[in-house]
Amino acid sequence: MIDLADSKSQRGERCGLFEQFLARARIAIPPRKKNRVAVAAGLGRLFLVVLINASACLTAAAGNQNGQMPAAGDAAAAVTGTAAVSEPEKAKPTPSGSTQQGAPSVSQAGDPCHGADGNGAPAMVVIRPGRFDMGSPETEAGRFSVEGPQHRVTMPRPFAISRCEITVGQFAQFIRETGYQTSAEAGGKGCYVWNPEKRAVQQQPGTHWHNPGFSQGDDHPVVCVSWVDARRYVDWLSQRTGALYRLPTEAEWEYAARADTDTARYYGDNSPCEYANGLGREAQNIAARDWAVAECTDAHVYTAPVGRFTPNLFGLYDMLGNAWEWTLDCWHPDYAEKPPRDGSVWLAENGGACDRRVVRGGSWNNGPQVLRAADRLGSSTGAADGLLGFRVARAL
Numbered sequence: 001m002i003d004l005a006d007s008k009s010q011r012g013e014r015c016g017l018f019e020q021f022l023a024r025a026r027i028a029i030p031p032r033k034k035n036r037v038a039v040a041a042g043l044g045r046l047f048l049v050v051l052i053n054a055s056a057c058l059t060a061a062a063g064n065q066n067g068q069m070p071a072a073g074d075a076a077a078a079v080t081g082t083a084a085v086s087e088p089e090k091a092k093p094t095p096s097g098s099t100q101q102g103a104p105s106v107s108q109a110g111d112p113c114h115g116a117d118g119n120g121a122p123a124m125v126v127i128r129p130g131r132f133d134m135g136s137p138e139t140e141a142g143r144f145s146v147e148g149p150q151h152r153v154t155m156p157r158p159f160a161i162s163r164c165e166i167t168v169g170q171f172a173q174f175i176r177e178t179g180y181q182t183s184a185e186a187g188g189k190g191c192y193v194w195n196p197e198k199r200a201v202q203q204q205p206g207t208h209w210h211n212p213g214f215s216q217g218d219d220h221p222v223v224c225v226s227w228v229d230a231r232r233y234v235d236w237l238s239q240r241t242g243a244l245y246r247l248p249t250e251a252e253w254e255y256a257a258r259a260d261t262d263t264a265r266y267y268g269d270n271s272p273c274e275y276a277n278g279l280g281r282e283a284q285n286i287a288a289r290d291w292a293v294a295e296c297t298d299a300h301v302y303t304a305p306v307g308r309f310t311p312n313l314f315g316l317y318d319m320l321g322n323a324w325e326w327t328l329d330c331w332h333p334d335y336a337e338k339p340p341r342d343g344s345v346w347l348a349e350n351g352g353a354c355d356r357r358v359v360r361g362g363s364w365n366n367g368p369q370v371l372r373a374a375d376r377l378g379s380s381t382g383a384a385d386g387l388l389g390f391r392v393a394r395a396l
């Protein structure tokens with residue numbers, strides 16, 4: 001069973017992601033809060049001008065090519081490279097503004113999620129340096145104690161993160177070329193998946209990344225992949241492209257997800273079904289009777305194709321909802337013990353429990369309370385879960 005360490009009621013216990021969500025889903029939807037997205041958009045544009053002038057790594061914005069990017073997302077650029085391989089535990093960025101070898105490229109026309117060079121690399125968005133308050137304030141509706149104390153983090157250098165979650169099709173390419181057997185397959189026990197008839201989670205033999213218990217197309221986020229599987233994917237991607245891919249740190253993830261907003265969600269509390277595939281009215285038939293669901297319909301009971309919902313102000317899709325995403329960071333129950341202030345990874349030397357890693361962003365099976373930029377859980381590195389996938393990052 002997937003191990004999980006979580007918040008106030010379950011800290012230190014080990015249980016499945018689904019079990020955690022069962023508890024969380026029963027909590028009421030938080031009230032609306034002031035939406036600061038518009039202000040953030042203006043600041044984003046200002047910072048963008050500075051960044052474009054300062055950083056040679058910013059080039060043609062993918063969004064400018066396909067018309068799908070918001071203004072602040074103009075900072076985005078899909079990048080490829082030819083750097084050496086071997087994924088680091090800790091980001092080793094080069095000085096700001098310098099790229100690794102290789103010319104930047106843009107997304108495929110009409111496809112924001114795939115690089116235009118056709119080598120299988122995901123489209124990447126360059127995220128500029130900046131500061132943000134990581135975690136949630138104690139006043140945030142729906143907050144869990146794992147999200148505090150809120151603390152200031154400075155991101156000293158740009159980095160890149162994939163515009164979308166890694167898809168079934170992208171993961172399939174990795175499997176085809178390597179013959180790799182995922183954790184769910186190798187153990188023979190399968191993935192922890194949702195049984196809609198029993199309205200319960202169970203480890204189901206025969207379920208894995210290509211059969212997570214519900215129908216998926218190649219453009220859906222891959223799930224039922226363990227942290228170990230995700231690491232193997234980024235190793236392969238690095239070797240294949242010559243660029244140094246890795247999973248994002250937890251701080252990188254939250255900085256990218258917030259995209260200059262300090263609200264619980266980058267879309268405020270308005271129209272959640274426009275921005276995120278979560279637990280909406282469409283999922284009433286699979287959700288437990290007492291679950292709190294969004295008061296709207298996003299039209300996807302399970303995963304949705306990536307890149308279809310409105311992106312955040314950095315041009316990133318599905319940062320909330322669709323699939324939880326693995327990060328590099330070792331699990332820690334809160335930010336009380338000397339959290340890294342520079343966006344770097346939280347490892348054992350910081351007191352982290354590295355047999356578990358932090359997951360972020362919520363999924364198709366989570367209501368509004370979980371779909372917040374600060375919410376976080378931990379899952380065992382070998383666990384495969386039908387809610388859990390990943391996106392990739394690169395130091396620049």
Ligand SMILES: [Ca+2]
Pocket residue numbers: 277278279280282283298299300301302364
């Ligand atoms: Ca949904």
